[in-house]
Amino acid sequence: MRKILIVGATSAIAEATARVWAQRGDKLFLAARRETQLQSVADDLRTRGAPFVGTQVFDANALDQHVSLLQAATEAMGGLDTVLIAHGTLSDQNRAQTDAAYAMDEIHTNGLSVVHLMGLAGEQLASQGHGAIAVISSVAGDRGRQSNYVYGSAKALVSAFASGLRQRLSKQGVHVVTIKPGFVDTPMTASFKKGALWAKPEKVAADIVNGVDKGKSVVYTPGFWALIMLIIKHIPEFVFVKLAL
Amino acid sequence: MAVTSSYTSWGRVLRPEHELLPLASRHAALPALPDGSATMLPYGNGRSYGDSNLNPGGALLPGRQLDRFIAFDPSTGVLRCEAGVLLSEILRLVVPQGWFLPVTPGTQFVTVGGAIANDVHGKNHHVAGSFGNHVRCFELLRSDGIRRVCSLTEHADWFAATVGGLGLTGLITWAEVQLRRVANPFMVTESIRFRSLEEFFELSAASEADHEYTVSWIDCAFGGKRLGRGLFNRGNHAPAAMETAWVPRGLAQGGDPHTRTVPITPPLSLVNSLSLKSFNTLYFHKQRRDVVSGMQHYRPFFYPLDALLEWNRIYGPRGFYQYQCAIPPERALKATRALLEAISASGMGSFLAVLKQFGAPASHGMLSFPMPGTTLALDFPNQGPRLHKLFEALDRIVLEAGGRLYPAKDGRMGAALFKAGYPRWSEFTSYVDPRFSSGFWRRVMEQA
Ligand SMILES: Cc1cc2nc3c(=O)[nH]c(=O)nc-3n(C[C@H](O)[C@H](O)[C@H](O)COP(=O)(O)OP(=O)(O)OC[C@H]3O[C@@H](n4cnc5c(N)ncnc54)[C@H](O)[C@@H]3O)c2cc1C
Numbered sequence: 001m002r003k004i005l006i007v008g009a010t011s012a013i014a015e016a017t018a019r020v021w022a023q024r025g026d027k028l029f030l031a032a033r034r035e036t037q038l039q040s041v042a043d044d045l046r047t048r049g050a051p052f053v054g055t056q057v058f059d060a061n062a063l064d065q066h067v068s069l070l071q072a073a074t075e076a077m078g079g080l081d082t083v084l085i086a087h088g089t090l091s092d093q094n095r096a097q098t099d100a101a102y103a104m105d106e107i108h109t110n111g112l113s114v115v116h117l118m119g120l121a122g123e124q125l126a127s128q129g130h131g132a133i134a135v136i137s138s139v140a141g142d143r144g145r146q147s148n149y150v151y152g153s154a155k156a157l158v159s160a161f162a163s164g165l166r167q168r169l170s171k172q173g174v175h176v177v178t179i180k181p182g183f184v185d186t187p188m189t190a191s192f193k194k195g196a197l198w199a200k201p202e203k204v205a206a207d208i209v210n211g212v213d214k215g216k217s218v219v220y221t222p223g224f225w226a227l228i229m230l231i232i233k234h235i236p237e238f239v240f241v242k243l244a245l
Numbered sequence: 246m247a248v249t250s251s252y253t254s255w256g257r258v259l260r261p262e263h264e265l266l267p268l269a270s271r272h273a274a275l276p277a278l279p280d281g282s283a284t285m286l287p288y289g290n291g292r293s294y295g296d297s298n299l300n301p302g303g304a305l306l307p308g309r310q311l312d313r314f315i316a317f318d319p320s321t322g323v324l325r326c327e328a329g330v331l332l333s334e335i336l337r338l339v340v341p342q343g344w345f346l347p348v349t350p351g352t353q354f355v356t357v358g359g360a361i362a363n364d365v366h367g368k369n370h371h372v373a374g375s376f377g378n379h380v381r382c383f384e385l386l387r388s389d390g391i392r393r394v395c396s397l398t399e400h401a402d403w404f405a406a407t408v409g410g411l412g413l414t415g416l417i418t419w420a421e422v423q424l425r426r427v428a429n430p431f432m433v434t435e436s437i438r439f440r441s442l443e444e445f446f447e448l449s450a451a452s453e454a455d456h457e458y459t460v461s462w463i464d465c466a467f468g469g470k471r472l473g474r475g476l477f478n479r480g481n482h483a484p485a486a487m488e489t490a491w492v493p494r495g496l497a498q499g500g501d502p503h504t505r506t507v508p509i510t511p512p513l514s515l516v517n518s519l520s521l522k523s524f525n526t527l528y529f530h531k532q533r534r535d536v537v538s539g540m541q542h543y544r545p546f547f548y549p550l551d552a553l554l555e556w557n558r559i560y561g562p563r564g565f566y567q568y569q570c571a572i573p574p575e576r577a578l579k580a581t582r583a584l585l586e587a588i589s590a591s592g593m594g595s596f597l598a599v600l601k602q603f604g605a606p607a608s609h610g611m612l613s614f615p616m617p618g619t620t621l622a623l624d625f626p627n628q629g630p631r632l633h634k635l636f637e638a639l640d641r642i643v644l645e646a647g648g649r650l651y652p653a654k655d656g657r658m659g660a661a662l663f664k665a666g667y668p669r670w671s672e673f674t675s676y677v678d679p680r681f682s683s684g685f686w687r688r689v690m691e692q693a
Contacts, residue, residue: 036270036272040270040313043313043314043315047314047317047338049338
């Protein structure tokens with residue numbers, strides 16, 4: 001039985017992942033901003049079979065709450081061995097181009113707050129000598145594109161930080177999985193036209209659970225994104241600048 | 246920002262554009278209607294066949310987004326969940342804990358909201374009534390923001406309007422259902438061959454006391470002497486004290502069903518009169534003996550079609566219709582025979598002709614479909630005007646016999662037939678949410 005802290009637990013990807021863990025009988029501790037949503041998700045996971053579901057209303061941007069969240073989760077579950085960091089916002093690129101304060105807020109939410117929590121969780125798991133951290137980054141972090149480079153650069157920070165942390169902590173029994181979803185059909189993306197590249201949160205969840213179980217390093221989900229991003233990363237800059245991606 | 250996408254129902258005849266209004270949570274108010282859309286309609290899992298779950302030119306509320314369990318008490322079998330939870334998810338949760346759905350339609354891929362809005366029936370109607378008979382309460386959210394918890398005692402009028410209310414009275418956000426006990430996932434079943442309609446009625450009468458579930462397949466491809474032949478299936482949940490040797494091998498674990506999907510829509514309907522006749526003959530002679538008994542997992546017993554996901558695609562791009570009627574007992578034999586004769590003479594019948602006796606338990610909904618008598622359901626590939634002429638002939642038989650058609654299966658009945666079959670329609674209209682409508686509703690409310 002795992003003892004899992006899920007941050008951003010009301011996001012569609014986190015919730016779908018939590019359902020798999022609940023059905024397996026893992027203990028869960030959920031943190032999210034919106035209280036009524038958080039309680040609905042907790043009730044659902046209890047009904048689905050999670051032997052324990054704790055909750056804490058939590059704003060990831062309040063960095064001074066990160067230590068107490070880790071403590072609360074550890075105490076409530078009688079230990080902590082897995083952390084899923086899944087909070088985030090979908091930045092409005094157009095607004096971020098003219099509103100610098102907004103851009104910095106987005107980078108704080110999607111980048112800085114994530115690496116802050118990852119670092120703290122990593123120390124705690126390393127001190128006990130085992131555990132796993134799964135962090136939701138994005139294919140958008142692989143290369144900055146004009147359509148979403150504010151969000152993308154925050155995710156690039158997450159990916160690079162996770163890569164270094166993985167290398168260091170792998171020697172101390174802790175493994176770090178970077179999850180890179182492509183387009184996911186969630187309430188956050190409800191206003192987008194969906195095409196063949198869109199995946200359901202359940203698919204992403206299955207890949208996350210599998211990535212944690214198998215100790216994978218970087219998980220593109222669905223897997224075809226590894227190929228798409230390989231191509232995008234290798235487009236020479238003089239061509240890339242002319243594209244409208 | 247509004248998005249439109251095309252939505253269709255199980256019959257795939259229409260695929261109109263709709264605006265989609267996401268549902269953030271069961272606690273949130275209904276989304277505002279975008280400019281230009283006069284009305285909205287909840288859409289469950291799209292298993293209704295016609296246009297009662299479509300709102301062409303308007304907006305849809307994707308009911309599946311409310312898919313959380315709220316509470317389940319394994320000591321009483323009371324389950325509370327959001328309205329977008331699928332019956333398949335409920336079974337997955339409760340069967341291992343010794344509970345089962347009190348009533349289930351022939352597919353497990355419907356939502357709780359859809360099951361209430363059509364007050365669906367199953368093979369146990371003669372003992373259990375329809376789905377709404379087991380709904381303890383639900384919350385109804387109206388476009389004016391008012392929420393009502395409805396039950397037989399609280400807001401009983403809203404309860405009666407919303408059970409079988411075709412999604413028109415507001416959005417059901419959550420519901421509480423009383424489940425029934427089972428000892429295990431298995432069914433003790435019997436399949437009996439019959440050669441005439443009279444035999445079907447005799448078998449029904451003889452089976453109802455001792456069998457919770459009864460349903461028949463009836464052959465519609467042939468007229469004359471072979472008219473009315475079929476297979477009568479009956480069953481019960483297996484008892485607790487069961488010889489384990491009975492359990493068919495490979496079923497004991499009850500893993501997920503093997504499912505296959507029809508991956509593409511063939512350019513033509515694969516269902517034509519030739520394939521029909523051979524299928525029906527095969528089915529009828531599938532069993533050698535007149536009575537075959539056995540033990541089955543509940544899935545193949547209740548949901549034989551679910552093993553082939555999206556089987557509706559075999560009817561090709563023009564889609565298909567289902568025609569399901571209910572006929573009161575006094576006229577049942579005569580009218581059923583007349584219907585079967587008209588169908589076999591037309592050569593357009595389907596291999597999915599299902600015949601079942603409804604029983605006495607009264608449904609709670611103003612517009613609930615089930616009533617004491619006989620129900621017949623058939624699929625027809627969409628063949629345009631030729632088929633609609635047949636439907637009109639069938640309508641006349643149903644009307645004359647004092648029967649009604651099932652809105653969940655309907656994409657074409659006229660206002661007169663609807664109003665004759667559902668005498669409480671005008672009482673119902675005062676409960677319709679002014680911001681809600683459907684293609685079906687606009688059609689049957691037209692002045693004749
Ligand atoms: C293979 C197959 C077998 C079937 N067998 C049977 C059977 O044996 N007996 C039977 O009775 N039916 C049967 N049906 C029909 C099916 O059970 C009904 O059409 C059912 O209502 C479909 O539910 P859905 O969730 O797909 O809803 P949809 O078809 O999407 O919608 C059905 C209705 O429910 C309303 N609705 C959906 N969600 C809500 C909500 N949250 N609040 C308010 N209204 C809502 C919609 O507006 C619509 O009017 C069968 C269908 C198939 C495909």
